[in-house]
Amino acid sequence: MLRTRSPVLSFLAAFAVVIAACGTDDSPDASDTTVAETVAEQTSSTTVESTTEVDSPSDEEPPSTEATPTTEATAEPVGADSPADAATALYDAWVNDDRDAASEVADPDAIETMWTAEKGPYELYRHCDDGEFDTSGCLFRDRSTDHTIQINLERRDGGWVVSGTFYSED
Numbered sequence: 001m002l003r004t005r006s007p008v009l010s011f012l013a014a015f016a017v018v019i020a021a022c023g024t025d026d027s028p029d030a031s032d033t034t035v036a037e038t039v040a041e042q043t044s045s046t047t048v049e050s051t052t053e054v055d056s057p058s059d060e061e062p063p064s065t066e067a068t069p070t071t072e073a074t075a076e077p078v079g080a081d082s083p084a085d086a087a088t089a090l091y092d093a094w095v096n097d098d099r100d101a102a103s104e105v106a107d108p109d110a111i112e113t114m115w116t117a118e119k120g121p122y123e124l125y126r127h128c129d130d131g132e133f134d135t136s137g138c139l140f141r142d143r144s145t146d147h148t149i150q151i152n153l154e155r156r157d158g159g160w161v162v163s164g165t166f167y168s169e170d
Contacts (some may be wrong), residue, residue, distance in 0.1 A: 077105050079159025083128040083136035086160040087151040090114060091140060106162035110152075117149050117167035131155060135161065144170070 080086035086105045093102035094114050100110045120142035128138035134155040141148050150166040 025096050036064055040119065075103070075109060075163045076156075077103060079161040080105050080155060081159070083131050083138060083153045083160045084124070085136035086153055086162055087128060087140075088124070090151060090165075091149075095119075105160075107164070110162045110165045113165040113167065114149065114151075117165075118145075118147060118169070120147060122147075122149060128153075132159070 018083055070119045089105045090102050090110070093105075094101070094117070099111060099115075103113070106114070121144060122140040125139040125141040125148075129136040131153070136153040138151045138153070139148055140151070146169075148168045150168070151162055152164040152166075153160050154163045155161075
């Protein structure tokens, strides 16, 4: 009696031949990478990445969480009615070394920069800008040395506040 092969057995036999043929090749190429090798490569690269991100313990003290005390006022400046009034108020406070008065019309950074300027007989040069776009600038100049103090202002809540200063010796 003749027997016919089942299609499943034929497939398994053909598969076995293909697997055997792949295993006998002595010259591997990039397409022959197995799943196990791929997983091993991914695991080793993941391990390397994770070990490089871990901070090593240190004998150093942890950073202090205490706030650095400042002498600057923390309240927002009230400002003045005009750019010239605000600039002049800051200038007068600087001449009198009165940072509290300066904080009424100027931001803390503007005050700090103003206090770096060399003392002298400064005058308001011409006039302050008109503040057409809610910003203005005033220039104080010492004619004897040609040093200048640029005062930048902006309108805030209806008042003029000094937002920055720039001192130049040139």
